[in-house]
Amino acid sequence: MASPKILIIGGGPAGLSAAQDITDAGGEAILVEQEGFLGGTPKRLHYSLLAPDLKPVEEVLDPLIDSVQQSGARCMTGAKVESVNSGRNGFTVTISGGGKKVEEKVDAVVVATGFAHWDPHKKYEYAYGVYPDVIDFKDFEKMLSDGNIVRPSNGQVPRRVAWLLCVGSRDRQVGKFYCCRLGCAVSIKQAMEVRRINPAIDTYVYYMDIRTYGFWEDKLYWKSMEEFGVKYIRGRIGSINRGEDGRLIAMAEDTILQRPSEVPLDMVVLATGMEASEGTRETAAMLGLELEEHGFVKPLESDSMPVSTAVPGVFVCGTATGPKAIPDSITEGSAAAIKALNYVRKRSIKVQARA
Amino acid sequence: MPIHEKNLIEKEDLLEKEKAVVDGVDVSGRWNTFIRERLLSDYHEDFVEEVKSLPGGRTVTNCWQCGTCTSGCCLHTDYGLREFNPRYFIYLAQIGNVDELKKYGDVIWRCISCNKCVERCPKGVKVEEVVHNIDEVLRRRGVTEDTPGSRWDRTYLDNIMATGVLDELGLTLKYVRAEKPEDFTRGFMARMAVKIIRNGNIRTGPIRRRTRGWKKMKKVAEDILERDGYASAK
Ligand SMILES: Cc1cc2nc3c(=O)[nH]c(=O)nc-3n(C[C@H](O)[C@H](O)[C@H](O)COP(=O)(O)OP(=O)(O)OC[C@H]3O[C@@H](n4cnc5c(N)ncnc54)[C@H](O)[C@@H]3O)c2cc1C
Ligand code: SF4
Ligand code: SF4
Numbered sequence: 001m002a003s004p005k006i007l008i009i010g011g012g013p014a015g016l017s018a019a020q021d022i023t024d025a026g027g028e029a030i031l032v033e034q035e036g037f038l039g040g041t042p043k044r045l046h047y048s049l050l051a052p053d054l055k056p057v058e059e060v061l062d063p064l065i066d067s068v069q070q071s072g073a074r075c076m077t078g079a080k081v082e083s084v085n086s087g088r089n090g091f092t093v094t095i096s097g098g099g100k101k102v103e104e105k106v107d108a109v110v111v112a113t114g115f116a117h118w119d120p121h122k123k124y125e126y127a128y129g130v131y132p133d134v135i136d137f138k139d140f141e142k143m144l145s146d147g148n149i150v151r152p153s154n155g156q157v158p159r160r161v162a163w164l165l166c167v168g169s170r171d172r173q174v175g176k177f178y179c180c181r182l183g184c185a186v187s188i189k190q191a192m193e194v195r196r197i198n199p200a201i202d203t204y205v206y207y208m209d210i211r212t213y214g215f216w217e218d219k220l221y222w223k224s225m226e227e228f229g230v231k232y233i234r235g236r237i238g239s240i241n242r243g244e245d246g247r248l249i250a251m252a253e254d255t256i257l258q259r260p261s262e263v264p265l266d267m268v269v270l271a272t273g274m275e276a277s278e279g280t281r282e283t284a285a286m287l288g289l290e291l292e293e294h295g296f297v298k299p300l301e302s303d304s305m306p307v308s309t310a311v312p313g314v315f316v317c318g319t320a321t322g323p324k325a326i327p328d329s330i331t332e333g334s335a336a337a338i339k340a341l342n343y344v345r346k347r348s349i350k351v352q353a354r355a
Numbered sequence: 356m357p358i359h360e361k362n363l364i365e366k367e368d369l370l371e372k373e374k375a376v377v378d379g380v381d382v383s384g385r386w387n388t389f390i391r392e393r394l395l396s397d398y399h400e401d402f403v404e405e406v407k408s409l410p411g412g413r414t415v416t417n418c419w420q421c422g423t424c425t426s427g428c429c430l431h432t433d434y435g436l437r438e439f440n441p442r443y444f445i446y447l448a449q450i451g452n453v454d455e456l457k458k459y460g461d462v463i464w465r466c467i468s469c470n471k472c473v474e475r476c477p478k479g480v481k482v483e484e485v486v487h488n489i490d491e492v493l494r495r496r497g498v499t500e501d502t503p504g505s506r507w508d509r510t511y512l513d514n515i516m517a518t519g520v521l522d523e524l525g526l527t528l529k530y531v532r533a534e535k536p537e538d539f540t541r542g543f544m545a546r547m548a549v550k551i552i553r554n555g556n557i558r559t560g561p562i563r564r565r566t567r568g569w570k571k572m573k574k575v576a577e578d579i580l581e582r583d584g585y586a587s588a589k
Contacts, residue, residue, distance in 0.1 A: 202387070202400050222478070226417050231398075231449055254395050256420055256446050257455070258363055292552075317486040 003028050004344035006337075007093055007106040009081055009283055012040020013326045015112030016064050016316025018340075019331025025341055029073035032095055034279060036078045038065045039293045040114055042326070048144035049193060050120040050326065051185045051222050052219040060326065084109065084286055089311065089351075108313045109287065109346070111297065112333060113279040115319035118168030118176065118272045125239040126167065126270055133158075134250055135242055136167070136270040137186055144193050149201070151266055153246065156268030161194060162204040162250060163187040164237050169273030171209075176273055178294050181323040183271035184211045184337060188220045188230065190269065195228040203230045204265070206237050206252060235261065240268055274323040296322045307336040313347075315340050364390055365458075399451025405492045406448050412585055417545030418445045424472035424482045430465055438462045441472055441486050448489045456489065457498050463490045465506030495584065503534055512585070516573065519566025523557045 004027045008015045011033030022029040035044060039061050042050070047057045069075060079097025088108040118130040120136045128134050136145075139280040143149055151158050165187060169180040191203040210232070212221040224230040234255045241249045247264040254261040276296045284290075284297050289309050292298035297316045300308035307317050311350070317332035319322070324332075368391040374388040389402050406412045406521060422442050425431050430439040439462050447456045456463070463486060472482035493499045514526045551557040566572065 202398070204398070222417075224413075225419070226478075229403075229416050230417065231416070233450070254450075256443075257395060257452070259393045261396045262395055263395065 001092070004108070004341055004348075005030070005090075005104075005106045005299065006108045006110060006340050006344070007032065007081070007091070007104070007110055008110045010040070010112035010114055010318070010320070011035070011075065011077065011113045011278065012112060012318060012329070013042070013061065013064070014114070014320070014329040014333040014336075015110070016061075016068050017330040018110045018112060018317060019068045019075075019333075020064065020071060020343065023068075023071040023073045025337070026058060027337075027341055027344075028187035029071075029344045030095075030106065031068070031073055031075045032079045032081055032097075033075070033077045034080050038075060038077065039066070042110040045138045047141045050187045050191065051182075052216045054189065054192070063236075064330075076257065081283070081286070083219050086311075086313065092156040101124075106316065107344040109282055110333075110336045110340055111287065111289070111309075111314065111316040111320055112318050112336070113281070113283050113320050114277045115218045115274040115280070115323065116277040118174075118180075118275050120167055120270045120272050122174055123167055123171075123270075126164070126237070127240050128266070128270060131242055131248060133239065133266065133267045134270065136293050137183075137190060138272070139161070140190055140269045141186075144190065147197070149197060150196060157343045158201055158203045159206065161191075161267045161269065162206060162233075162265045163191060163269045163271055164206045164250075165271045165273050166208060166236070167270040168275075169271075176275070176294075178273075178323070179192045179211060180271070180273035181211070181213075183273065184327060185216050185220050185325075187269065187271045188212065191226050191230040192220075192228045195230065199229075203228075204233055205230060206235060206250070208234070210235055225303075233261075237268070274319060280320045281319075286309060288312065291314070292322075294322065296320065305340055307332055313340075313343060315343075356529070368393065380454075390458060395450075395452070399453065402451035402453060402492065403449050405495075406485065406488045409488045409491060411481050412488040414478075414480045415445060415485045415488070417478040417480045418442070418449065418476075418485075418487070420446055421477065423475050423477060424480070427471045427475055429467060429469050429471065436462070436465065439465055441466075441482050442488050443487055445480070446548075447484070448492075453496070453498055454492060456561075460493060460499035461502065464502040466490075468506075503536075506530075506534065512580075513560055518563055518574065519569035519572060520564045522563055525563070 006022050006027055006029055008018050008029060008031045011031050015031060016038060019029040019031045025090055026316055037043060042057045042061060050060050076095060076097055079095055082094040082096050085092045090105060091109060093104050093106060095102050095104060097200050117138050120126060126134055128136060150156060165183050168174055168180065169176050169183060187205055191205060194203055195202050210221055235252045237250045237252045239251045241251060243249045243264055247266055250265050250268060252261045280297060287313055290298045298322045299306045299316060299321055300310055307315050309316055317334040317336035318329035370391060372387045372390040374383045379400045393405050403415055420442055424440045425440045428439065428441060430436045438459060444463055454522050466486050467484060470483050476482055494505060510527060510530050
């Protein structure tokens with residue numbers, strides 16, 4: 001039997017992990033990534049240190065990228081899958097890239113097209129895009145990577161930075177009913193980084209509840225208050241105004257004091273939620289995959305078959321099926337790889353039996 | 356207009372005027388009640404730093420406001436002193452809300468150091484020490500005056516600094532003479548003395564004991580106290 005040939009769409013943590021396991025198991029992997037590089041969203045947006053161990057992105061993802069590149073997987077960057085046709089013996093796909101089009105026959109497809117940041121412009125009360133000192137946390141990740149924490153409005157070092165959790169998450173008003181799972185952890189991590197770089201900057205997290213599940217509790221939440229003096233204010237900011245001196249005024253209720261609160265802040269970082277990426281939606285439409293109620297790809301069984309789909313031969317992993325962290329995305333990549341390999345093996349046994 | 360959440364309005368924030376004129380309009384009568392603004396308009400980070408800098412204060416930022424301490428606090432529950440809420444004092448300290456803390460100036464010092472809160476706090480806050488530090492910082496800043504609690508602390512410190520060993524009898528007599536607490540009648544004192552001498556809870560007698568080599572150790576203790584700003588040590 002010829003070695004199974006599997007197409008992976010998306011070269012983020014999930015797709016890379018799937019590609020690695022497929023080649024390690026003797027399969028042939030074709031990895032198609034639309035950007036000119038591998039590593040996915042963490043690389044594209046220049047995240048700095050990763051939760052929970054505060055390791056640089058490069059340290060976490062570069063070994064994975066290198067080993068995929070050396071494994072013999074065919075990595076096509078700057079490329080997109082144009083069409084997929086399923087036939088009796090697998091799929092015929094057209095891939096375009098570098099001004100060329102190629103056709104490939106593959107036995108199975110793994111979808112790893114990831115997530116997108118929710119656009120905070122839509123929450124106009126927070127004046128993102130109006131006041132330069134209101135930024136979202138991908139902007140702040142970039143600032144941390146550049147090692148330059150300054151107020152965009154005047155280039156000065158802020159005295160007080162606040163994070164506002166759940167922007168575009170857990171909010172009926174914007175049609176997002178789910179938790180982003182990472183906002184708390186990433187905000188807390190960012191606040192710790194700020195305190196480490198410059199302890200003179202005071203940091204506040206405005207929260208409804210803190211969801212640093214599992215080991216992220218003590219590694220992030222506890223540590224931030226106990227070792228870094230990050231402060232927590234229970235209450236969701238309702239709107240952000242600008243004071244006379246150009247500082248931001250966060251209009252909130254301090255629900256512990258049971259008082260209105262209008263405290264001046266120098267910068268507010270919005271912890272924007274996750275939604276399915278455009279690539280995820282397009283790819284789902286192309287492959288005939290159903291979306292679940294939050295707009296992510298619907299797994300065959302969300303509890304027992306999280307990486308299978310209703311379309312035979314198509315598997316899915318990572319944030320394409322919902323918010324999750326890098327380790328979970330990597331684990332799912334491996335899971336999708338073994339499911340895809342088994343699918344091909346079982347099918348070829350059937351074909352042999354028929355012959 | 357009905358006032359919502361009336362329970363949140365504190366008496367001293369209610370202003371009622373016999374005659375009130377606003378922008379030339381006479382609003383006396385039904386409309387003459389005003390509520391002082393309760394807005395939280397700033398944080399004061401230096402307060403918590405000061406609480407932290409005193410011995411035992413480091414854990415003040417560990418608190419996540421769960422209320423375990425308050426729910427078991429003897430003062431809050433058994434003695435019914437509901438205003439004594441260590442959780443709340445800690446939050447006010449965290450955000451540096453001195454105005455609000457000031458209202459509790461005559462309450463915070465009343466902690467009897469049973470340490471139940473310290474035993475129970477899931478975040479390892481040294482609640483008892485932290486609350487004492489908050490009280491101490493308020494006094495150092497002149498927000499609150501001396502209280503029976505702070506005077507007790509000073510008498511205690513002076514007593515132990517004299518010889519290195521606590522002289523309970525001397526301590527009690529000195530304090531009671533100075534403070535004249537209502538409940539401490541002669542009869543009460545006598546009955547208490549008999550009880551605690553019998554059950555061995557008090558170990559001082561007429562002869563004052565001292566720690567061997569106390570002179571040298573005292574110097575070290577004084578230096579530490581001075582470093583931490585407890586001026587009365589010398
Ligand atoms: C601000 C922020 C900080 C974070 N920090 C952490 C952290 O500290 N620790 C942690 O564990 N997790 C963190 N995460 C989560 C982490 O980013 C995700 O778990 C991870 O990126 C998911 O990997 P993925 O492969 O599923 O998706 P992605 O990383 O989004 O990768 C998907 C890839 O698919 C490509 N693609 C999409 N569509 C197509 C298409 N049609 N054709 C070809 N290619 C396509 C994309 O270009 C992209 O490269 C953070 C998330 C956010 C929002
Ligand atoms: S992870 Fe935190 S920030 Fe994100 S939606 Fe959930 S509770 Fe809000
Ligand atoms: S028990 Fe501890 S963490 Fe909970 S409110 Fe009291 S001091 Fe804070």
